[in-house]
Amino acid sequence: MNGEANPDIRDITLAELEQFFLLHGEKKFRAKQAHDWLWRKSCQSFDEMTNLRKVARQLLKDHFSFNTAVAGIHQKSADGTVKIGFRLHDDQWVEGVMIPSEDRMTACISSQVGCALGCKFCATGRSGFKRNLSAGEIVDQVTGMLGSGSGISNIVFMGMGEPFLNYENVKTAIEKITSDDGLGMSSQRITVSSVGIPRMIKKMADDDPKYHFALSLHAATDAKRDQIIPFNLKHPIKELADSLKYYNQKTSKRITIEYILFGSFNDSATDAQDLANFCRNFPVKINIIEYNPVKESGFTKTSAEKTKAFVTFLEKRNIVVNIRKSRGKDIDAACGQLAGNQLKIKN
Numbered sequence: 001m002n003g004e005a006n007p008d009i010r011d012i013t014l015a016e017l018e019q020f021f022l023l024h025g026e027k028k029f030r031a032k033q034a035h036d037w038l039w040r041k042s043c044q045s046f047d048e049m050t051n052l053r054k055v056a057r058q059l060l061k062d063h064f065s066f067n068t069a070v071a072g073i074h075q076k077s078a079d080g081t082v083k084i085g086f087r088l089h090d091d092q093w094v095e096g097v098m099i100p101s102e103d104r105m106t107a108c109i110s111s112q113v114g115c116a117l118g119c120k121f122c123a124t125g126r127s128g129f130k131r132n133l134s135a136g137e138i139v140d141q142v143t144g145m146l147g148s149g150s151g152i153s154n155i156v157f158m159g160m161g162e163p164f165l166n167y168e169n170v171k172t173a174i175e176k177i178t179s180d181d182g183l184g185m186s187s188q189r190i191t192v193s194s195v196g197i198p199r200m201i202k203k204m205a206d207d208d209p210k211y212h213f214a215l216s217l218h219a220a221t222d223a224k225r226d227q228i229i230p231f232n233l234k235h236p237i238k239e240l241a242d243s244l245k246y247y248n249q250k251t252s253k254r255i256t257i258e259y260i261l262f263g264s265f266n267d268s269a270t271d272a273q274d275l276a277n278f279c280r281n282f283p284v285k286i287n288i289i290e291y292n293p294v295k296e297s298g299f300t301k302t303s304a305e306k307t308k309a310f311v312t313f314l315e316k317r318n319i320v321v322n323i324r325k326s327r328g329k330d331i332d333a334a335c336g337q338l339a340g341n342q343l344k345i346k347n
């Protein structure tokens with residue numbers, strides 16, 4: 001068989017791999033050995049699987065390929081944030097960001113090449129949608145970052161793409177990252193951030209996730225949200241709120257709401273009141289995020305005074321609010337800025 005046309009071995013389940021070996025006259029336990037190399041030891045070639053006998057390795061070579069996302073271009077920000085471009089097997093690029101802080105190293109990773117949702121403030125949305133990442137390519141971003149020598153304490157799916165539009169691969173990747181047969185990281189340290197796909201929020205709730213979920217809300221009325229998140233035109237706030245209620249009832253978890261403050265757009269006392277009204281539906285925690293203007297988006301960052309007034313308004317209504325400063329602005333690595341330069345080079 002032509003190696004290039006072969007499926008990525010990381011897209012094959014352990015059960016399928018067992019069937020494969022049995023079908024080709026090999027012992028079933030070879031599958032577990034190969035699986036260990038793939039997910040626990042993060043190997044990138046069949047030749048690394050040294051405890052598989054040669055004939056078993058050749059079988060794998062003949063039928064599968066490695067479509068690894070390879071860490072390429074690194075850019076380091078003045079604040080220590082590092083952006084990494086990952087080259088994919090089909091010559092596409094995605095970006096991931098390592099964000100150091102006093103007590104943690106957060107890996108911000110991508111779930112898709114580009115994004116179809118076209119949010120007006122987001123550089124990724126402006127680049128259009130290319131394709132979903134495979135579970136292996138998602139995990140590669142984590143192992144690539146681990147390979148840079150820094151540990152990772154937290155993972156956020158806040159890079160390129162809408163994770164809930166690539167739900168199954170994101171779910172499989174999280175399983176591989178958290179399982180003892182994989183990287184063994186705690187699911188409590190993983191957050192999946194979504195613009196809010198109601199049917200997928202309900203599906204996630206049914207799946208009883210151990211990871212955290214964060215909603216990118218950014219405006220609490222349809223009149224405003226429609227202007228920045230086109231997806232909201234078809235799936236308005238009421239539908240979104242219903243799905244969040246369902247999630248809260250099913251999981252008993254509070255909802256983390258991400259809210260970027262845009263200057264003179266969603267930062268007034270009325271906007272704060274609208275947000276407080278939205279939050280009456282379920283227990284919440286709000287992260288207020290500083291915006292990094294994306295060229296030609298037309299949006300600006302709000303002032304420090306307005307941010308303070310907005311936060312105070314919410315806190316007086318007993319809502320838990322955190323302010324998230326943006327990091328990595330000078331290398332276009334901050335929230336909403338991943339596009340990225342590599343993609344521009346390629347297209």
Ligand code: SF4
Nearest residue numbers: 115118119122125161
């Ligand atoms: Fe896609 Fe998220 Fe950007 Fe919206 S904000 S376009 S969902 S990547």
